[in-house]
Structure formats: structure tokens, C-alpha cells
Amino acid sequence: MSLTTTKAANAGLHGVVAASLLRYGLILALIVVFAIFSAITPTFLTLTNLQSVLVNNFPLLAIISIAMTFAVASGGIDLSVGTAMDFASFAFVSLVLAGQPVAIAALAGLAAGALVGAFNALLISVIGVSPFLATLGTLFIGRSVQQLLTNGGNPVYLPPNGVPEVFRFLGHGTLAGFPVPLAIAIIIAVATAVMFVHTRFGRITLSIGIQPSVVRYSGIAAPAYIAATFVLVGLIAAVGGLILTATVTVYIPSSGNAFLLNAIGATFIGTTLSPLGRPNVGGTILGVLLLSIVANGLLLTDLNFYWQQVGTGTLIFAVLALSFINRKAGSGA
Amino acid sequence: MSAEAEFAPSGFSSVERSGRSAGNIAAAALRFGSLIAFAAILIVFSITAPYFLSVGNIGNVLGQSAISGVLAIGLTIVLIAGGSNVVTGGIDLSLAANMGLSAAVYASLTQLGYGDAVAIAASILTGSLIGLVNAIAVVYAGIVPLLATLAVMNIVAGLELVLTGNTVIPASTPILSALSASDPFGIPVLAYVLIDFTVLATAVVQYTPLGLRLYAIGEFPDAARAAGLPLRRLLAGAFIASGVCGGLAGILSVSYLSGSTTGSGEMLLPVVVTALLGSVFPRRLVPTITGTLLSALLVGFLSNGFQLLNISSTLVSGIQGLLILIVVSATTLLRRQEA
Numbered sequence: 001m002s003l004t005t006t007k008a009a010n011a012g013l014h015g016v017v018a019a020s021l022l023r024y025g026l027i028l029a030l031i032v033v034f035a036i037f038s039a040i041t042p043t044f045l046t047l048t049n050l051q052s053v054l055v056n057n058f059p060l061l062a063i064i065s066i067a068m069t070f071a072v073a074s075g076g077i078d079l080s081v082g083t084a085m086d087f088a089s090f091a092f093v094s095l096v097l098a099g100q101p102v103a104i105a106a107l108a109g110l111a112a113g114a115l116v117g118a119f120n121a122l123l124i125s126v127i128g129v130s131p132f133l134a135t136l137g138t139l140f141i142g143r144s145v146q147q148l149l150t151n152g153g154n155p156v157y158l159p160p161n162g163v164p165e166v167f168r169f170l171g172h173g174t175l176a177g178f179p180v181p182l183a184i185a186i187i188i189a190v191a192t193a194v195m196f197v198h199t200r201f202g203r204i205t206l207s208i209g210i211q212p213s214v215v216r217y218s219g220i221a222a223p224a225y226i227a228a229t230f231v232l233v234g235l236i237a238a239v240g241g242l243i244l245t246a247t248v249t250v251y252i253p254s255s256g257n258a259f260l261l262n263a264i265g266a267t268f269i270g271t272t273l274s275p276l277g278r279p280n281v282g283g284t285i286l287g288v289l290l291l292s293i294v295a296n297g298l299l300l301t302d303l304n305f306y307w308q309q310v311g312t313g314t315l316i317f318a319v320l321a322l323s324f325i326n327r328k329a330g331s332g333a
Numbered sequence: 334m335s336a337e338a339e340f341a342p343s344g345f346s347s348v349e350r351s352g353r354s355a356g357n358i359a360a361a362a363l364r365f366g367s368l369i370a371f372a373a374i375l376i377v378f379s380i381t382a383p384y385f386l387s388v389g390n391i392g393n394v395l396g397q398s399a400i401s402g403v404l405a406i407g408l409t410i411v412l413i414a415g416g417s418n419v420v421t422g423g424i425d426l427s428l429a430a431n432m433g434l435s436a437a438v439y440a441s442l443t444q445l446g447y448g449d450a451v452a453i454a455a456s457i458l459t460g461s462l463i464g465l466v467n468a469i470a471v472v473y474a475g476i477v478p479l480l481a482t483l484a485v486m487n488i489v490a491g492l493e494l495v496l497t498g499n500t501v502i503p504a505s506t507p508i509l510s511a512l513s514a515s516d517p518f519g520i521p522v523l524a525y526v527l528i529d530f531t532v533l534a535t536a537v538v539q540y541t542p543l544g545l546r547l548y549a550i551g552e553f554p555d556a557a558r559a560a561g562l563p564l565r566r567l568l569a570g571a572f573i574a575s576g577v578c579g580g581l582a583g584i585l586s587v588s589y590l591s592g593s594t595t596g597s598g599e600m601l602l603p604v605v606v607t608a609l610l611g612s613v614f615p616r617r618l619v620p621t622i623t624g625t626l627l628s629a630l631l632v633g634f635l636s637n638g639f640q641l642l643n644i645s646s647t648l649v650s651g652i653q654g655l656l657i658l659i660v661v662s663a664t665t666l667l668r669r670q671e672a
Binding site: 077123129136265309316320 | 470474475476477479480481483484485486487488489490491492494495498499602605606609647648649650651652653654655657658661662665666
């Protein structure tokens with residue numbers, strides 16, 4: 001990582017090639033993976049399949065990964081995004097079951113997710129616990145609380161025919177031709193991307209992650225921004241929880257954690273492989289696309305189901321290794 | 334996070350000295366506080382559950398903690414050598430999956446008719462290979478440990494599924510039976526394994542130049558580099574050592590569960606918690622092998638006590654979470670005071 005600049009200059013043409021490879025690494029990786037799957041499976045490059053990737057795999061992971069991107073951008077990480085999803089989901093399902101209007105239930109769900117974020121914010125900004133440990137603690141406590149709320153972890157089902165129309169719409173409807181989950185994911189992606197670049201909040205959050213001392217010396221109350229960031233992370237994750245619940249019409253305790261590792265993966269892939277070299281929504285979305293396409297492509301190959309997980313891991317590992325080696329050899333950064 | 338630390342000109346003002354001694358007292362209070370809390374938990378359980386403090390039960394807890402203890406010790410070595418920053422520093426997320434794959438290798442080999450010697454060798458080899466991949470990824474390819482070991486974890490968990498077809502593979506061999514047996518006093522052999530392993534790891538990590546160097550590269554990489562320590566080789570060695578611990582834990586789990594089972598990934602977060610919680614016991618609040626053993630036992634005694642008291646096991650995870658937060662908050666507040 002710490003090669004000297006002279007070395008980088010000596011790398012010459014090789015360096016230029018490597019640098020541009022790195023610059024577009026993620027897009028390149030996407031294209032290569034895309035090409036490979038188009039070549040080896042007949043069904044991959046069909047409209048219906050690509051649609052199914054965008055509708056089934058993409059939206060939820062994208063939303064959770066965007067939430068994660070905020071946490072990572074502020075210099076931390078949030079291991080409790082799944083917990084925020086679960087709490088949102090639980091509040092949502094319980095209130096709908098109790099006969100409350102869907103809008104109220106959804107608001108309560110969002111509030112529940114934000115509450116998880118606020119708990120993290122308290123630990124991180126007020127007490128000063130490191131985000132990794134704070135959110136790890138939240139994850140564990142959240143798991144227990146959910147088991148207590150559900151008599152030891154029983155799923156809460158919604159009766160299939162007793163579900164309000166709005167609820168069904170959230171999971172399976174379409175908005176301006178887009179499936180609702182995808183539309184929501186796109187809205188969140190665009191809004192957060194703009195937020196990062198064009199708002200004071202976004203820029204300060206990013207600066208805290210990149211150079212915390214500068215932020216502090218500038219007289220900015222970094223802890224307040226970090227706290228707000230983690231509440232926002234909980235809120236965005238809660239949106240994911242609502243969509244998950246509306247799609248499957250059931251709340252399963254601790255089910256949100258299934259997204260955790262992939263969200264971390266997508267965020268870090270986006271961070272390391274993007275020309276910006278810092279957490280950014282665009283990179284994260286490309287990372288999510290890469291993960292979704294790999295998962296879908298491997299599903300279409302005749303590969304044994306269990307080999308698919310090995311394949312996913314190996315592909316991601318290869319992409320990461322290549323990019324890091326590339327960066328070392330080329331740009332000298 | 335420790336804001337003032339960067340400002341502080343390294344120690345000549347008397348103000349700072351007095352602050353530091355106050356910090357020392359506070360740190361001692363925390364250390365003894367955590368030990369006292371540990372003792373208090375034991376006392377409460379032994380009063381409420383009479384069987385709790387019997388030799389047999391203590392042995393049971395030690396035996397049940399053997400697998401997570403060995404894994405947490407492996408993680409501790411990586412934490413020591415990688416530094417305390419969990420994202421960019423040392424972490425090994427592949428440990429639990431490593432244990433699962435090593436166990437699957439062991440069980441599959443015995444199913445194929447191979448003996449214990451081959452199976453043991455293969456498990457350790459599996460573990461060390463996984464450690465080697467982590468080492469190459471982190472040290473030579475330069476991928477941040479969190480991300481590298483996350484990817485490796487996925488690959489390893491997938492390989493375990495491929496090998497086992499997501500089923501339980503029973504295994505029973507002389508050595509496995511010997512490991513899962515108990516001695517005449519009713520103490521499981523696994524308890525002795527945990528103690529022996531801890532003694533060995535403590536000897537190497539806390540009392541040899543090698544161990545000191547691991548601390549040096551973790552805490553002060555620049556100073557260590559200036560002193561001419563082989564940073565890369567030491568860090569790579571730490572990841573491989575952690576991999577070997579995964580392999581060992583795999584063997585222990587095959588014997589404890591009479592075969593390889595699915596769901597090893599569930600162990601990951603508890604093991605991370607155990608290793609991180611361990612730094613609250615030693616004097617300087619840094620990760621140590623003995624600290625990790627204490628924290629593994631604390632977690633073990635907690636779940637055991639809850640079982641004896643018929644308190645739902647669902648609370649254990651919550652209490653673990655609370656413990657981390659209390660311990661870490663206390664440590665952070667103290668450090669802030671110290672700085």
C-alpha cells in the first residue's frame with residue numbers, strides 16, 4: 001500500500017494501464033461476469049431472467065447495503081442493520097394484525113428501526129463505544145428481545161386473505177411500471193447519492209470517515225453527525241424490513257441478519273473498486289449488482305447448489321484480490 | 334475515537350502523570366470489577382442452583398467451553414497481531430466456518446475408513462490451509478482483514494456444504510471416544526484439552542519473544558517496522574495460527590457432537606464476542622490468551638447457570654450483548670479519563 005511515488009512513476013505505461021483498470025474495475029468485473037454467464041448458460045441473457053434479478057435479488061440487498069454505506073462512510077460499521085429490519089418488521093406485522101391501518105403500522109415500523117439506530121447512536125456518540133462493538137452488542141440484545149417477544153422465536157404470520165390491499169401493493173404492486181420494491185430502492189439510491197454529494201450532512205459524514213481530526217479541528221460536532229448517521233442507517237434498514245415483510249407476509253425473528261454479510265460485502269466492494277476509493281452509493285449499487293448477478297448466474301448453471309456458494313465466495317475473492325494487487329502494482333496509492 | 338490522545342504530547346507534564354495514575358486506579362477498578370462481577374455471578378448461581386458449584390458441573394462447563402475457547406484463542410492471536418481496529422486491523426471471520434469444514438473433513442475421512450491419524454492430520458491441514466489463504470489475502474494481496482476473511486468464510490462454508498451435502502455425518506473412532514469421555518472424577522477430557530491448550534498458547538504468546546513481537550506489530554506497527562521486525566511474516570503467521578486453531582476446534586467438535594453437523598456459522602459471533610470481551614480482564618486492557626479463557630468461561634458459566642435455573646436460553650444472547658456493551662462502555666469511559 002505504501003509504495004513510494006518514484007516507484008509508481010517508474011511503473012510507467014504499466015501503471016497507467018493498471019490505474020485505468022482499477023478506475024473502472026467494478027464495471028469491468030461486472031462486464032466479465034456478465035459475459036461469462038451469457039456464454040455458459042443459455043437462459044442468463046434473457047429479458048425475463050434479467051428482470052427477475054432486478055426484481056427478486058436486487059432491491060432488498062440494495063436498500064440494506066445503502067444503509068451500510070452510510071455507516072461505513074462515517075468511519076464505522078453497523079452490524080445491527082438486520083436487527084433494525086427485524087424490529088421494523090415485527091412492529092409492522094403486529095400492528096397490521098391488531099387491525100391498525102397499514103400506514104400507521106408502517107410508520108411504527110420505521111420508528112422501530114430508527115429506535116435501533118438511536119440506541120447505537122447513544123452508545124457510539126454519547127458513551128464513545130466503537131461502532132463495531134456497539135452494533136455487535138445491539139445485534140445480540142436484539143436477538144434476545146425478539147425471541148422474548150415471539151415465545152422463543154416463533155414466526156408471526158399474516159393471514160393470506162386478511163391482508164389489506166395497500167400491504168400487498170408494497171410487496172407485489174407496480175409503480176410507474178416498476179415493481180414497488182425496485183422503485184423504492186431506486187428512490188432511496190438516488191436520494192442518498194444526492195445527499196452524499198450535495199448536502200452539508202452528507203459531506204460532513206464522509207469527511208468524518210476520511211479525516212476525523214480535520215472535522216474536529218473545524219469545530220464541527222462530529223458525534224452529533226455520527227449519531228444522526230446511525231439513526232438514518234436504522235431508518236433505511238427499516239424500509240428494507242417493511243418491504244421484506246410485505247413480500248413474504250410473515251415476520252421471522254432474526255431473519256434480517258441474512259443480509260448483513262452481503263451488505264458489508266457490497267459496500268466494501270463498492271468502496272475498494274470504485275475510482276473514488278471511499279464509500280459511495282454508486283459503487284455500493286454496482287457491488288449489489290455484482291453479488292446479485294453472480295448469485296443468479298450460478299443458480300442457472302447446472303452446478304450443484306452447494307457449489308454455488310463456493311463459486312460466489314471465490315468470485316468475490318478473486319475480484320477483490322485482483323483489485324488490491326492491481327492497486328499495489330499500479331497506482332502506488 | 335479517543336479525541337484527546339492525538340493532542341497529548343507524550344508524557345512530561347505532571348498533570349498528565351496524575352491523570353494517568355488516576356486512570357490506573359480506574360483501570361484496576363475495572364479489572365477487579367470485572368473479576369468481582371465474574372465471582373458474583375458464580376456465587377449467585379451456586380446459591381440458587383446447588384449443583385452449580387459441584388466438580389462435575391464445573392468440569393462440564395470447561396468441557397462445553399472447549400470448542401469456543403480454542404476458536405476464541407485463535408481469534409485473540411489475530412487481534413493481538415492485527416491491532417485493535419476491528420475493520421482495518423485484525424479479525425478473522427472465517428474461524429467458525431473453518432471449524433465446520435475441518436470437522437466435516439474429519440468425519441468424512443473416518444466414514445471412508447481412514448484412521449484417526451490421517452483424519453487428525455487432514456483437519457489440521459485444512460485449518461492451516463484456510464489460515465494460509467487468509468494470510469495471503471491480507472498480507473500479500475493487501476485486502477482488509479474484515480473483507481478478506483468474510484470472502485474466505487463464504488468459500489469455506491460452501492465447501493463444507495459440498496462435502497456434507499448439508500447433512501450430519503456421524504463419526505466414532507477410538508480417539509474421538511477418548512476425547513468425549515470423562516475421567517473418574519466426572520470431568521470431561523475436553524476440559525483438560527482446553528486447559529492444556531490455553532497453557533500452551535499462553536506460554537507462546539505471553540512469555541516468548543515471538544509473542545512480544547506479535548504485540549509490537551499490532552500496537553505499534555511503525556515502531557516494529559523501524560526495529561526491523563518482519564511484519565508481514567509475523568502477521569501471516571498469526572492468521573495461520575488462527576487457522577490451525579480452527580482445525581483443532583473442528584476435531585474437538587467432531588468428538589463433542591459425535592460427528593460433523595451443520596450450522597457451524599452460528600458460532601462466529603459468540604466467538605468474536607468472547608475474544609473481544611477477553612481484553613477486559615488483563616491489567617492493560619489488551620487482548621491476552623488468559624483473558625480470553627476467562628471470558629470464554631464467563632460465557633460458559635452464564636449459559637450453564639441459566640440452564641440449571643431453567644431460565645430460557647434465549648436470554649443468554651441478550652446478556653452476552655449487555656455484557657459487551659457494559660464492559661466496552663466502561664473501558665471506553667476509563668480510557669477517555671486516562672487520556
